[in-house]
Amino acid sequence: MIRNYEPKEIIEKIKEEKVEFVDLRFSDLFGQWQHITYHVSKINLDTFKSGIGFDGSSIRGFSLIHESDMLLIPDPNTFFIDPFLEPKTAVMICDVYDPINKERSKRDPRYTAEKAQEYLKESILGIGNPEKNVAYFGPEIEFFILDSVEFGVGMNFAFWKVDSEEGWWRRTEASEGHKIPPKRGYFPTPPIDKTMNIRNEMAKILRDIGINVELHHHEVASGGQAEVNIRFDTLLSQADKIMTCKYIFKMAGFKHGKFVTFMPKIFPGDNGSGMHTHFSIWNGDRNLFAGAEYAGVSELCLYAIGGILKHAPAIAAFTNPTLTSYHRLVPGFEAPVNLAYSARNRSAAIRIPMYSSDQRAKRIEVRFPDPSCNPYLAFSAILMAALDGIENKIYPGEPIDKDIYNLPPEIKKGIPKLPASLGEAIEALKNDYEFLTKGDVFPLEMIEIWISKKEEEISQVADIVHPKEFELYFDI
Secondary structure (H helix, E strand, O other), rough: OOOOOOOHHHHHHHHHHHEEEEEEEOOOOOOEEEEEEEEEEEEEEOHHHEEEEEEEHOOOOOOOOHHOOEEEEEEEOOOEEOOOOOOOOEEEEEEEEOOOOOEOOOOOHHHHHHHHHHHHHHHOOOOHHHHHEEEEEEEEEEEEEEOEEEEEEOOOOOEEEEOOOOEEOOOOOOOOOOOOOOOOOOOOOOOOOOHHHHHHHHHHHHHHHHOOEEEEEEOOOOOOOOEEEOEEEEEHHHHHHHHHHHHHHHHHHHHHOOEEEOOOOOOOOOOEEEEEOOEEEEOOOOOOOOOOOOEEEEEEHHHHHHHHHHHHHHHHHOOOOOOHHHHHOOOOOOOOOOOEEEEEEOOEEEEOOOOOOOHHHHEEEEEEOOOOHHHHHHHEEEHHHHHHHHHOOOOOOOOHHHHHHHHHHHEEEEEEEEOHHHHHHHHHHHHOOOOHHHOOOHHHHHHHHHHHHHHHHHHHHOOOOOHHHHHOOOOO
């Protein structure tokens, strides 16, 4: 995957691999992969020019009923053979076009990622050849591998119930040993770590299709929490890879009768799933984030940090886009709620990793995103905030090298916080979006649709009584 293929090479590869079906995939606005499958006889060189039509009005946030016809044009560089489907099926990720004016759809999140990359190439940095400017992203993808899932909401009930063979709540069963207590899941070997084989299989599949998995391990939470890290890459390519990873993880789990979820919070009293994102900007082979300032970063890097911290409440609408995201962003569960930066300190929203003194390794780790995000939009928002910080020389203030959670209240209250709810994040976006619209990277109509759809999600749960409320108030 992610190679420099020409369309004619893909046609030959389809023949060589004896592919029978071609699956064309694209992301909706909110990060859900959609697909349409064609027999190989329908795929030819013209497919890569003229595209294949689909009904955009049936896809969330894409188009209205009176403008429903849209086109998919596959990107040959994203070709891979699906490891799960039979008969043999090839996959390509597509760009979305308007069939009337033949222009890219402004609501295609992949187009936003492309425009963010192009905006970076403008001379805003003032260093070297701007055409060589590139941003790299390295995500740590966390998720849960569950054994059973039940949930439901109705007029007279609301519930969810999940189970995991390693769950601490099953410790009283005589036949069930090797459990993981809450917050004790970090790095134990099998047989305590019960998802090792599945993670190995996930990593092997990803490497087989060209995605470089660097490591995987059990994460902190009980109940099957996992983390897989893939090697850093450019914005668009990395977003494509994350979409592919999510699919591979879910299918590998499903193959073994398990359920993979990227919901940011599952278990009360235990850690949620984040997607800590390592980020740097380069000009050619020069790392622009390396320098002689605090923790070995450059002044430009500090300004980038300042931009991200300033715009973090608005960014959160894209990096933490679900109601459940804010159940994770609470103190005490290694989730950053404080808008500060630091070297090594994992209680800050931005950490500067100190594992290596090599200037090529210098980067920042943005710790608040979670895996429920649409990576095309989340990475683009982070980059645009960083560039705004660089352009306007936004100094991030002094670093905080102490555990922020344990600071005296009078100091802690002066540190800005991330939004406490999706509603707060959406309000922040309403009041702070101009940095996103520069270069038409985030069209205003896309932001408006995002806000509208997220407000609909908020309203859907507004009148649903939480089960905990019965425990607290039924006999009041």
